[in-house]
Amino acid sequence: MVDCIFCKIVSKEIPADIMAEDGEFLVFKDINPKAPIHLMIIPKTHLGPVSALSGENENLLGRLILKAKEAAEDIGVSENGYRLVFNVGRDAGMEIDHLHLHLLGGKSMKFEF
DSSP, rough: OOOOOHHHHHHTTSSSOOOOSSSSSEEEEEESSSSSEEEEESSSOOOOGGOOOGGHHHHHHHHHHHHHHHHHHHTTTTTTTTTEOOOOSGGGGGSSSOOOEEEESSOOOOOOO
16 A cells, blocks of 8 residues: 555565564564553555454454564563554554554553453
8 A cells, every 4th residue: 555654664665673574474663662562563465454354354363463472472571461452443543554463561561441
């Protein structure tokens, strides 16, 4: 997608602090971290937000979560815990309409309702 910031990061038009990359996914540091460790895990192929996905994306979503698990292990937060977050829609804080998963860790993040 022409104006997608994440697509431009994938194509290396925009620099990012890349932590891991394979043929399907890119893992990089968030430029506005909300925790000591805040990584973005994105598919290299442009997909819209979770609300735009269908059953045909089921396998990709599973692999995306496993890529996040691998990134957590690589960065050393898997033992103490980490949070995975999909923001869906503007009210949830979603800013970029490219499927992405946030990995947050490096501190206690108890969640209360």
